[in-house]
Structure formats: structure tokens, C-alpha cells
Amino acid sequence: HCAGPGLKRPRSLPALPLLGSLLQLAGHPQLHLHLWRLQGHYGSLYALWMGSHYVVVVNSYRHAKEVLLKKGKAFAGRPRTVTTDLLSRGGKDIAFASYGPLWKFQRKLVHAALSMFGEGSLALEKIICQEAASLCETLSTAQDMALDVAPELTRAVTNVVCSLCFNSSYRRGDPEFEAMLEYSQGIVDTVAKESLVDIFPWLQIFPNKDLALLKRCLKVRDQLLQQKFAEHKEAFCSDTVRDLMDALLQVRLSAENGSPPAPGLSLTDDHLLMTVGDIFGAGVETTTTVLKWAVLYLLHYPEVQRKIQEEMDQKIGLARHPHLSDRPLLPYLEATISEVLRIRPVSPLLIPHVSLADTSIGEYSIPKGARVIINLWSVHHDEKEWDKPEEFNPGRFLDEQGQHIHSPSPSYLPFGAGIRVCLGEVLAKMELFLFLAWVLQRFTLECPQGQPLPSLEGKFGVVLQVQKFRVKARLREAWRAAS
Numbered sequence: 001h002c003a004g005p006g007l008k009r010p011r012s013l014p015a016l017p018l019l020g021s022l023l024q025l026a027g028h029p030q031l032h033l034h035l036w037r038l039q040g041h042y043g044s045l046y047a048l049w050m051g052s053h054y055v056v057v058v059n060s061y062r063h064a065k066e067v068l069l070k071k072g073k074a075f076a077g078r079p080r081t082v083t084t085d086l087l088s089r090g091g092k093d094i095a096f097a098s099y100g101p102l103w104k105f106q107r108k109l110v111h112a113a114l115s116m117f118g119e120g121s122l123a124l125e126k127i128i129c130q131e132a133a134s135l136c137e138t139l140s141t142a143q144d145m146a147l148d149v150a151p152e153l154t155r156a157v158t159n160v161v162c163s164l165c166f167n168s169s170y171r172r173g174d175p176e177f178e179a180m181l182e183y184s185q186g187i188v189d190t191v192a193k194e195s196l197v198d199i200f201p202w203l204q205i206f207p208n209k210d211l212a213l214l215k216r217c218l219k220v221r222d223q224l225l226q227q228k229f230a231e232h233k234e235a236f237c238s239d240t241v242r243d244l245m246d247a248l249l250q251v252r253l254s255a256e257n258g259s260p261p262a263p264g265l266s267l268t269d270d271h272l273l274m275t276v277g278d279i280f281g282a283g284v285e286t287t288t289t290v291l292k293w294a295v296l297y298l299l300h301y302p303e304v305q306r307k308i309q310e311e312m313d314q315k316i317g318l319a320r321h322p323h324l325s326d327r328p329l330l331p332y333l334e335a336t337i338s339e340v341l342r343i344r345p346v347s348p349l350l351i352p353h354v355s356l357a358d359t360s361i362g363e364y365s366i367p368k369g370a371r372v373i374i375n376l377w378s379v380h381h382d383e384k385e386w387d388k389p390e391e392f393n394p395g396r397f398l399d400e401q402g403q404h405i406h407s408p409s410p411s412y413l414p415f416g417a418g419i420r421v422c423l424g425e426v427l428a429k430m431e432l433f434l435f436l437a438w439v440l441q442r443f444t445l446e447c448p449q450g451q452p453l454p455s456l457e458g459k460f461g462v463v464l465q466v467q468k469f470r471v472k473a474r475l476r477e478a479w480r481a482a483s
């Protein structure tokens with residue numbers, strides 16, 4: 001393509017015909033770290049070829065904000081890939097659907113439904129607190145044992161989204177929940193990793209272990225979604241909209257009665273299913289991942305944990321449970337959550353964006369159809385913006401008066417920004433605050449005796465995963481004395 005006047009093309013990694021820049025990428029499973037390191041040689045914005053796809057990698061917040069905010073609409077597309085097409089039935093969801101009237105409509109619907117049932121509502125706070133209480137119950141029965149907290153955290157979070165999406169919940173050991181854990185792990189392990197099948201779609205004609213696993217997991221997920229869908233259709237009554245599934249059915253009903261999302265367009269069953277699937281999947285995997293990272297960092301930084309507990313003892317005491325309205329009282333806990341989201345971004349490369357027209361980023365020309373990867377890891381670890389970026393220091397998110405601030409640097413975008421910004425930010429922050437506050441009011445989390453501190457290294461994928469680890473939850477003396 002032709003660079004416009006005054007514009008230049010991004011510097012490109014070496015590329016071979018057909019293979020593209022594969023030789024520079026192969027053998028680096030931690031793609032976010034590799035793309036971050038390549039800046040040293042190619043500068044903060046560079047290009048590469050994934051097979052026949054032209055990809056631009058953005059590592060600085062200025063360019064990231066130009067893509068997401070200033071030119072949000074020009075970069076609002078999504079690529080089609082083999083794995084995300086399987087996950088979303090060819091982009092019939094929200095996250096992996098390209099820009100268009102149906103995507104817009106689905107986003108608006110979910111946004112409205114989330115504000116109706118969720119965000120800020122007392123009903124939702126009550127559900128989260130109920131799950132927090134049940135989580136604390138489990139921790140106290142497993143006291144002083146080396147417990148794998150991951151399934152417990154996942155169940156707590158799952159039950160919140162489950163009640164939001166399906167007006168249902170899971171008990172401990174529920175076989176449907178165990179099945180969900182297994183299929184979701186399989187999906188996270190295989191989807192949207194810029195893996196070989198996504199770069200070379202023709203590879204799917206050969207036997208491929210990952211692709212087979214993904215298909216197997218999707219079959220289980222689809223059965224589960226389908227069953228919930230059938231139950232909701234059966235019980236649907238337009239007077240009482242109980243959850244997101246009902247809300248979507250309701251909108252479809254009114255579309256059938258003459259108000260379609262856009263002329264000639266309609267929401268099919270697949271669209272409804274994939275939309276709920278997105279919210280359910282995102283609702284579970286993201287928030288759980290952050291909670292796991294938070295617990296892991298608290299094991300590594302006991303002084304941070306102590307400070308959170310001191311703040312809680314002073315501001316809330318031990319005679320009552322934490323509420324959402326306590327958020328302004330607990331700036332150090334809020335700062336800790338912000339720092340976890342910085343140092344281990346859930347979505348280290350966001351979801352790739354695609355340019356919908358010839359355009360530019362900074363002084364670089366970008367052709368229509370380019371895939372743009374925003375490296376959030378680089379944005380959150382930029383040494384020009386963050387003092388000792390690898391150091392875990394919640395204090396960065398406090399001002400001189402000790403109040404929580406959004407960010408000390410503009411180089412902070414844990415939920416993305418612009419028209420593709422995360423739909424679940426408010427919900428996720430409610431959950432993170434309440435779950436951590438409830439647990440830390442009662443327990444001190446420790447590394448089991450005689451075991452080394454678990455690794456802080458993440459595992460790259462569609463979310464930045466935490467490696468398995470065990471925790472000892474010790475009931476706090478103060479709590480024991482108070483009750």
C-alpha cells in the first residue's frame with residue numbers, strides 16, 4: 001500500500017513468503033513478553049506478518065489511545081480466525097464479532113441488561129455477599145490445610161454471573177459445575193492464542209490436538225447453553241424478566257412484533273446463545289483470574305495484606321460485613337486491586353482490532369484490513385511511565401492524602417477504552433472489592449509451610465493465566481476473639 005503524505009510505513013520484522021514472520025515468533029509461547037522485547041530492536045510500533053496477515057503491534061499508551069479512543073471507529077473491526085469462529089459460530093457474539101449494526105445492537109442490549117440487574121443494584125450486592133459468605137465458609141472448613149483456592153474462587157464468581165445470566169447457581173461438587181470448569185479450561189487453553197491454525201487456516205485439515213480439544217469443549221458448552229436456553233424459552237413470561245437470557249428473549253419478541261435492530265437484520269437463536277456465552281465466559285474467566293493473581297501477590301507481599309487488614313479493622317471493624325458503600329473507606333484495598341490489574345493485565349494483548357479503512361497511527365500509515373495488537377503488557381510496564389514496573393506497589397495508586405486515584409500515569413488501560421471497551425468493568429470491580437474484603441476481614445492468607453513461594457510468571461493465552469498454587473487460610477486472631 002502507499003504511505004500518505006508525511007506518513008511512513010511501520011518498520012517490519014523480516015518476513016518470508018507464506019511463512020511471514022513465523023521464524024521470529026516461533027518458540028516464544030509468552031507472546032506478550034516477546035512482542036514487548038522486540039521493541040528494543042524495532043521501536044515501540046512495528047509490523048509483522050502472521051502468514052498472509054499484516055499485523056501492527058502497538059506498545060505505547062499514546063498510540064494505544066489513538067487506536068482505541070481517537071480513531072476508535074476506524075479500528076473497531078475484529079479479525080476472523082479459525083478458533084474464535086468456532087467459539088462464536090462465525091462472530092455471532094460480541095467480543096469476536098466485527099463492527100456492524102448487529103454487534104452494536106447486541107452491545108447495547110447487554111449494557112442495558114447489566115445496568116438493570118447488576119451494576120450498583122442492591123440485589124446484585126446481596127448475591128455477591130452471599131457467595132462471599134459461602135466462600136469464607138469453605139475456607140474455614142479447610143483451615144490450615146494447603147488448599148487449591150482456584151475452584152473455590154471460580155465457583156463464587158460463576159454463581160454471580162450464573163444468577164445474572166440464568167437466575168441459577170451451583171453447589172459445591174455439582175457435576176454441571178465440574179463439567180463447566182473442565183470445558184472452560186480447555187477453551188482458555190486453545191482459543192485466540194495466535195496459534196498456528198489461526199495463522200495458517202489451511203492447517204485445520206490436518207489432525208490437530210488443540211483444535212480437537214477446542215471442539216470437544218465447545219460441544220459440552222453448547223449443550224449446557226442450549227439447555228438453559230430451552231428452559232428459559234419454556235418458562236418465559238414477558239411480565240417478569242428474571243435475567244439476561246430473559247431480557248434477550250424479550251427483545252427478540254418485540255423485534256418480531258415490528259421493531260427489528262436494523263432494517264433487514266434479525267437476532268437469531270445463535271446470536272442470543274453466543275451473546276450469553278460471551279458474558280458467561282468473560283464473567284467467569286476474567287474476574288477469577290484477577291482474584292487468583294491478587295491472592296498470589298498477597299502471599300508474596302504479606303506487608304500489603306497486613307496494611308489492607310489494618311485499614312479494614314480501623315474503618316469497618318469486625319462487628320459487621322463489608323458493603324459496597326465501604327469502597328471510599330478502603331483506598332488501600334482499592335489501590336491493591338488497581339495494582340494487580342496493572343502488573344498482571346488479564347488481557348495482555350486485548351483482542352486484536354482491525355482497521356476498517358486506510359488510516360494512520362501517529363506518523364505511520366496503516367492500510368485497511370490490518371490487524372492491530374495493543375500490547376497492554378508493554379503499556380503497563382513502560383519504564384518511562386512507571387517507576388520499577390515489575391515491583392508490586394499499591395502505593396502508586398494513592399495520592400498524598402492516601403486517597404485512591406484512577407492512575408498516576410496515563411499508561412493504564414486494564415479494561416481497554418473506546419467503543420470496544422470492556423462491558424463488565426463495573427461488575428468486575430464490585431466482585432473484586434467484595435470478595436477480597438470479605439476474605440481478608442477474616443483470614444490471613446499464607447504460603448503453606450515448607451513450600452516455596454509460587455511463581456509470579458503468567459501463562460499467555462486469551463487471558464493471562466496463573467499457575468496452580470496452594471494457600472493456607474488462617475483465621476485471624478482478631479476475628480476469632482471478636483466472634
Ligand code: HEM
Binds near residue numbers: 284341347416
Ligand atoms: C472486552 C478486560 C471482566 C465482558 C474486554 C477487553 C479487555 C477486558 C481488556 C478488550 C478490549 C479491546 O479489545 O479493546 C477485562 C478485565 C476484567 C473483565 C480486566 C476483569 C477484571 C469482564 C466481565 C464481563 C466482560 C465480568 C462480563 C460481564 C467483556 C466483553 C468484551 C470485553 C463482552 C468484548 C467487548 C467488545 O468487543 O465489544 N474486557 N474484562 N469483561 N469484556 Fe471484559
Ligand code: PLO
Binds near residue numbers: 277280286462
Ligand atoms: C473464556 C472461556 C469461556 O469458556 C469462553 C469465553 C468467552 C468470552 C471470552 C473469554 C472466554 C475469555 C476472556 C474474553 C472473553 C470476551 C472478552 C474477554 C476474551 C474465551 C477479554 C478479556 O477480552
